Amino acid sequence: MRSVLLSNGKNIESLILDERPVPLPSEGEIRVRMRAHTLNHIDLWVLSGSPAYSVSLPHVMGSEGVGVVDALGENISPEFSMKVGDAVALSPGQGCLMCELCRSGSESLCPSYRVLGGHLPGVFSEYVCLPATRLLPVPPSLSPLSASAVTLAGATAHQGLVVRGGARAGERWLVVGASGGVGHLACLLAMLLKLDVFGTYGPEKKREILSRFMDIPLVSHEAPDWPEKILKLSGRPFDGVLDTVGGATIPRILPLLRKGGRAVVVGETTGSPTQFPTRELFGRQLSLHGVYLAHRSDILAMLDWVAKGDLSPIVSDVGPLASISPLQKAYRRMSERDFVGKLGFGWQ
Ligand SMILES: [Zn+2]
Structure with a gap:
C-alpha cells in the first residue's frame, strides 16, 4: 500500500x-x-x-x-x-x-x-x-472529501462558534479569515444557524471565489483600515468574532465587539500580538475564548449537517x-x- x-x-x-x-x-x-x-x-x-x-x-x-x-x-x-x-x-x-x-x-x-x-x-x-x-x-452517500473536510476544520468551527462562542440565531458575528478551512466552514455554519454573518479574507482574488459560495458582506483584512471598514459596513458592533487568523489580530478584533461580546480565537498564523488591549477586555466586559480542535460531538454535528445536504464544504x-x-x-x-x-x- x-x-x-x-x-x-x-x-x-x-x-x-x-x-x-x-x-x-x-x-x-x-x-x-x-x-x-x-x-x-x-x-x-x-x-x-x-x-x-x-x-x-x-x-x-x-x-x-x-x-x-x-x-x-x-x-x-x-x-x-x-x-x-x-x-x-x-x-x-x-x-x-x-x-x-x-x-x-x-x-x-x-x-x-x-x-x-x-x-x-x-x-x-x-x-x-x-x-x-x-x-x-x-452515511455511505456522503462525499468522502466533504466528510473529511469537517472532521477537524469543520468540527473546530462548530466548537468555536456554537460550543465556546455560544452563538445564537439573530446575533451578528464576524469571521476573520473567512476563506480558510475553519473560516469558510464557520461562515456556512453561521448561515445555517441563522446568524447575521460578516467575513474578512486576504488577497482580493479570494472575494470572487468566496462570493460564489456565500452571500455575506466581505472586507479584505489586508487593508490597514479593515476594522473601520467592517464596522462601517455593519453599522453596529458585533455580538461575536471568530478569529481564524489569530495572534496579531487580537488587538484589532476586541474593539469590534459590543459590550459583553465574545471573541473566539482558533489560530495564530499571523504571529503574536505586540500589545494586548487589557482595557478593552475588562472595561467592556468581553469574553475571550481559545479553541484548540474539537470534540467527537462536534464532528458528529458537522457530519450531520453535511449528510442532510445543508452544508457543502x-x-x-x-x-x-x-x-x-x-x-x-x-x-x-x-x-x-x-x-x-x-x-x-x-x-x-
Ligand atoms: Zn482524558
Missing part, C-alpha cells in the same frame, strides 16, 4: 510516496481502507519542524480522512463495534477516554489529548489501523496521487495561502 511519508527532513521536498505492507489490526483496532483525505494547517507545522508537533522521522503525514471498515481486530468494545464495509470518519484528536473530561465529552481538554499526524503517526495511507474508539459512522481535489508532486504542490499553495476552503485527495 502507499503512504505519504515525511522521510529525512522537515520540509515539503522531503515528502515521498512510500510503499509498505498493509497493516494488521491489533486488539481493539479496526483497519480502514481510506477513500479521501483533506490537508490541515497542522501538516504545515509538521513540515516546518514546529516544536508544537515534534514528530520523529520517518513520519506518516496527515490528520484528516474518511474510509471504509476493512478488517476488525479482536476484543472490540460493543459500544464502538463496526461492520466490514461501514463508511467511517477518523476522529483526529483523542484523549485518554477514562478521565472526567473525556467522559463528559470534553476530550480536547484531556491532558493526554493527542492528534493524529501531529503528535501521533498520521493517516495518509491507503490502509490505516486505529483504535475503534477513533472511528465515527458516516469547499474542497479542491488535488489528487489522485500517481506521484507525490500534486501533494507537494498543494502544500506550497497552502503555505502561500493560495487557496480557498480545503484541499484534499483520494486514493485511486
